[in-house]
Amino acid sequence: MTQFADLIAPFDEADFFRDHYGKKPLHIARPDADVSGILDWDSFNDALERMPFWTSESLRIAFNNHPAPPESFCDPVETLEGHTVLRANPARVKALIGVGATVVTNRLHEVSPGVRLTAAAIQQRTQARVAANAYCSFKGVQAFQSHFDLHDAFVIQVEGEKTWNIWSGREDRPVAHMAPGDATSAYLMRQRGALLEQVRMKQGDVLYLPRGQYHDALAEDGPTLHVTFSINPLTGLSLFEMLEAEARLDPLFRDYVPSHADGDAMRAHLERLAERLKEMATSPLIADEIAGAQRATRIDTEGFGLPREFPPNFYAVTGQPCEMIRRDEGYVLSGHGGEIALGSARKAVDWLLRQRQFSEEELIARFAQATPDALRQLLGTLENQGYIARAALPARG
Numbered sequence: 471m472t473q474f475a476d477l478i479a480p481f482d483e484a485d486f487f488r489d490h491y492g493k494k495p496l497h498i499a500r501p502d503a504d505v506s507g508i509l510d511w512d513s514f515n516d517a518l519e520r521m522p523f524w525t526s527e528s529l530r531i532a533f534n535n536h537p538a539p540p541e542s543f544c545d546p547v548e549t550l551e552g553h554t555v556l557r558a559n560p561a562r563v564k565a566l567i568g569v570g571a572t573v574v575t576n577r578l579h580e581v582s583p584g585v586r587l588t589a590a591a592i593q594q595r596t597q598a599r600v601a602a603n604a605y606c607s608f609k610g611v612q613a614f615q616s617h618f619d620l621h622d623a624f625v626i627q628v629e630g631e632k633t634w635n636i637w638s639g640r641e642d643r644p645v646a647h648m649a650p651g652d653a654t655s656a657y658l659m660r661q662r663g664a665l666l667e668q669v670r671m672k673q674g675d676v677l678y679l680p681r682g683q684y685h686d687a688l689a690e691d692g693p694t695l696h697v698t699f700s701i702n703p704l705t706g707l708s709l710f711e712m713l714e715a716e717a718r719l720d721p722l723f724r725d726y727v728p729s730h731a732d733g734d735a736m737r738a739h740l741e742r743l744a745e746r747l748k749e750m751a752t753s754p755l756i757a758d759e760i761a762g763a764q765r766a767t768r769i770d771t772e773g774f775g776l777p778r779e780f781p782p783n784f785y786a787v788t789g790q791p792c793e794m795i796r797r798d799e800g801y802v803l804s805g806h807g808g809e810i811a812l813g814s815a816r817k818a819v820d821w822l823l824r825q826r827q828f829s830e831e832e833l834i835a836r837f838a839q840a841t842p843d844a845l846r847q848l849l850g851t852l853e854n855q856g857y858i859a860r861a862a863l864p865a866r867g
Contacts, residue, residue: 472587474595477624478676479503486678492622495636495667496678503674508584509628509697514604517575517582518560524575526556531563532613533571535655542566572613573606578697579769589699590769592624597764598703605696607632607689615655616662616686620644622701625677630694632671634687639663641682645705658684671696704763712759713750719796722746753798762814762839770835782829785849786861787822794820807855815840815848827861 475483481498490496506513518524526540543563544556567573579589579602586602593600607613618641625634639662648654662684671677671687679685717723722742728735750756792805794816801816802809812819818837822828830849834842852858 472591474591477588477591477626478678490678490680492680494680495683497667497669497671498676498678499672500674500676501672505626505628505674508588508626509578509582509604509695511629511695513582513584514575514606514629514695517578520581521557523581524558526558528576529558529563530574530576531566531571532574533566533569534611535613535615538566538571567606567608570608570611572608572611574613575604575606576601578602578604583773585697586769587771588626588697590771592699592701593767593769596701596703597767598701599767600702600769601700603698603700605698607687607694609689609692612686612688614686616658616684618644618658618682618684619679619700620647620681620702622681622703623677623679624699624701625671625679625696626699627671627673627675627677627694627696629673629696630689630692631673632687632689632694632696634669634671634677634685635665636667636669636679637662637664637684637686638666639684640680641684643705644682645707704760708760708763709751709756712756712763713747716750716755716796717747720746720750749798753800755796755798755800758800758814758816762817765814765841766838768838780831781863782831784827784829784861784863785822785853785858786827787825788856788859790856792823792857794823803852803857805855805857810848810851810855812848813840813844815845818845819848819852823857827864 478486478498480500481496486496526544529543531538531543540556543558543566545559545562546554547557548554563573579586579600582602585604589600589602592598605613616635616637618639641661648657669675669677723746725739728739730736790805792803794812795802795804795809801812803812803819804810815837818833818840821836822833830846833849834845837845840848849858853860
């Protein structure tokens with residue numbers, strides 16, 4: 471699945487983003503949908519066969535609202551580098567499955583091609599960080615009590631059926647996990663509210679849940695498998711990290727704050743800082759940084775394609791004098807030919823100018839903050855102005 475519209479079809483994409491995204495749940499019944507290309511029992515087992523990937527961090531076991539301790543299904547294994555990791559033991563995992571435990575596989579998009587393609591389609595449409603977890607459950611045992619998530623979620627039922635309870639309660643834009651324990655469990659039960667909707671998810675169905683929406687799920691008939699795609703867009707909190715990095719370059723923010731003993735001077739200084747912060751926050755430079763951070767959540771779907779060879783396009787850095795200048799309007803590269811606006815590519819240009827040689831392909835792979843087309847166009851500009859030049863491939867052998 472390579473297009474977002476295919477994920478929610480037959481529901482209209484424009485209607486989804488207008489009426490549901492970030493607002494309210496949506497169940498899309500899709501009796502004719504073929505989701506085997508995303509995940510099925512065979513491809514799920516294939517992914518689980520990548521044994522080194524499944525550690526106490528990437529595979530979890532849950533039973534009756536409680537996580538199983540990693541020591542109950544993992545063995546300590548020493549890596550070739552001499553580190554010890556807790557690696558999931560299939561026999562021990564199956565023993566817990568035999569008593570009804572749920573298997574949760576985190577970051578499944580990293581080892582499952584079909585899941586990765588779907589995650590990439592969601593990321594491309596939302597420009598958010600997307601990850602995928604799969605949940606393998608068995609009849610009559612609830613893995614997790616009613617709860618809310620810190621992210622939006624798309625749930626795709628790929629095998630079997632599962633009943634979801636969606637509650638009326640919704641936390642207001644949560645950003646922090648609650649500590650586990652009885653007090654938290656009691657809080658969640660109080661806050662979930664009345665039952666808003668009960669959904670019977672069948673193979674091919676899609677369920678969208680906005681961040682903070684209370685929900686729980688139960689497998690009632692046999693084994694069931696679903697994939698949850700978490701969607702984490704940037705929030706306004708991301709702005710503070712960007713502003714801090716830029717503020718360190720501004721002399722005003724490196725000034726001492728006047729003592730509170732001189733209240734007028736201190737307040738005047740704080741007002742100047744606030745005014746400067748507003749200028750920075752609304753500047754094109756910060757807009758470029760935010761756009762770059764959103765693009766950097768891109769999920770790479772390019773395979774190795776072996777044994778075919780792909781000769782790269784090499785460039786050499788000429789060493790022609792130039793200077794990168796920061797302005798609120800954005801970073802520019804200044805030299806003999808004038809100024810070149812860098813936008814979200816400024817980190818890429820900063821890196822390439824420090825190299826003797828580099829390839830176009832490596833540049834694009836390293837710096838997702840700018841689009842491939844923008845980077846190629848910029849390479850042409852840098853070449854035309856003499857900062858880089860085409861280079862022969864390094865000799866083999």
